[in-house]
Amino acid sequence: MTSTQRTTIVATACLVVSMTACVLLLRHLDQIRPQATLEDVLYITSPKMVERASLGFDGLAACLYWTRTVQYFGHRHYNREKTYNELAPLLEITTALDPKMFPAYQFGASFLAPAPPNGAGEPDRAIRLMQFGIEHNPDNWQLYYDLGFVYYTELKDYKKAGEVFARGSVVPGAHPFMKLLAAQMAEHAGDFTTARLLWSATFESSNETNIKQNAIAHLRAIQVDEDITNLQAAVTRFGERTGRLPASISELVSAEHLPGVPADPDGNPYVLTPEGRVLVANPDDFPFITKGMPPGYKPSALPKFHTQS
Amino acid sequence: MNARIVHIASNTFREAVRDRVLYNLIAFALLLSGAAIFVGQISIDIERLVVVNLGLTAVSLFGVVIAIFIGIGLVSKEIEKRTLYTVLSRPVRRWEFIIGKFFGLAGTLVVNTFFMAIGVFGALLYVAHKFAAPDALILVALYFIVLEFLIICSLALLFSSFSSPLLSAVFAFSLFVIGSFADDLRGFAALTHGFTRWVATGAAYLVPNFSALNVISAVAHQQSLGSQLILQNTIYALFYTAMALSGAILIFERRNLK
Secondary structure, three states, X not given: OOHHHHHHHHHHHHHHHHXXXXXXXXXXXXXXXXXXXXXXXXXXXXXXXXHHHOOOOHHHHHHHHHHHHHHHHHHHHHOOOOOOOXXXXXHHHHHHHOOOOHHHHHHHHHHHOOOOOOOOOOHHHHHHHHHHHHHXXXXXXXXXXXXXXXXXXXXXXXXXXXXXXXXXXXXXXXXXXXXXXXXXXXXXXXXXXXXXXXXXXXXXXXXXXXXXXXXXXXXXXXXXXXXXXXXXXXXXXXXXXXXXXXXXXHHHHHHOOOOOOOEOOOOOEOEEOOOOOEEOOOHHHOOOOOOOOOOOOOOOOOOOOOXXX | OOHHHHHHHHHHHHHHHHOXXXXXXXXXXXXXXXXXXXXXXXXXXXXXXXXXXXXHHHHHHHHHHHHXXXXXXXXXXXXXXXXXXXXXXXXXXXXXXXXXXXXXXXXXXXXXXXXXXXXXXXXXXXXXXXXXXHHHHHHHHXXXXXHHHHHHHHHHHHHHOOOOHHHHXXXXXXXXXXXXXXXXXXXXXXXOOHHHHHHHHHHHHHOOOOOOOOOHHHXXXXXXXXXXXXXXXXXXXXXXXXXXXXXXXXXXXXXXXX
């Protein structure tokens, strides 16, 4: 073996050993150090400053900030955190850097507006974000749709929602359902039909898998809420007629002449408690339901999404 | 172009290739393929945006770094190695030397950009699976980046003609940063009054306007670019390059090389 070969072997061995040791040590250090809190830190909060610091490459900076936003929200949502302090500033920086980054508006509003644990519970910031988006992209009808959606679902401000849908409906190329939604808001805003129409519109107008899955989850929840409302009304009618509660769901079915034992969208029959409450069999399968949950129910895991309606 | 300039340019190109300048293409390829593969997993709905933004930003930044760090040594290295005396002892004029060096470096950057462009389009095809008509706008952005390189090459040569490599690098990089804020500079100048306004406006027009040449965001969003913008940016870049090269020639012609 020549001297060069010996040196090569020794140097290669040293390199591999040192590299392995570094990785192992870092893993050990990560375990003994307190958890890093980098994701909670926003060193520069001013969108203008970030824009300047990007030296004109603001498009790339916006992509990086958007990725950071997704990671921030995803991480906290996964851990079912209740606070999202940096979410709104991250979204504001992203959209200031690139006012045409539509995913940041569309997803950003759905991250910001819903109450925890599904979102940050900041519908006002979501509205400001969408208004900024419309100001810079007035010819994008989907931004009007998303803004109206926030007014409808989170603030239950049907008048405002109707106004925004109406404004969006006159944008060239707007989907015909915008006019329909504007009309629905005026008369039947609180109906299940309107809610179903909204989420169906979301499902149809998006090509994004995550948005479609979210729309399906909401459509399934609307179905459950409507079923529970109808069944609970049937239980009340039964009580008024007989002076007692139905002993089972089968007794309710025959007394009310229902076509069969009512079941949720997964085919599991609804449950009737001795106290006369109609419950859904597996509430974890319907993350957005507002009715039919057992008393004191707390969601045990992240929302389950379904890919087929 | 006369034969002497062509010879100096081709030698400068060969020297840059021999200095392993094109190795940066490996880093670029790794960066872009990594982004194309991983960004879909860590972000939402911006795969195409990232490939275009990251690809064009990398083309621009890699090129600027190459232009500055090679450009600043083009004259001083020849003096240091004493090869300049051999060249100038032949029937080569000083201005021919400067122009030849400029074309050699610009040629290196054009070749580098050509290979990077192939990488950008390859990554785009990977994430989008097909090309669309607006993707042709990326070629315009790449063209503007090349125009930016011409300006930076000429500035690096200008500084290299009278200053040390370190100072030349500092000057050239500072001008690149200032030039990126050229629009803001003009805005600041408009806020001042009297003599200050004259000086500030003069300074704002003297620094290169790189912000007009940066259309990466617009191209990433498939926004069309007017033909007037392309034409006027081309003329601006050529005039600015000519201005900086003229300065470099004027200084180098009078420089005492003893």
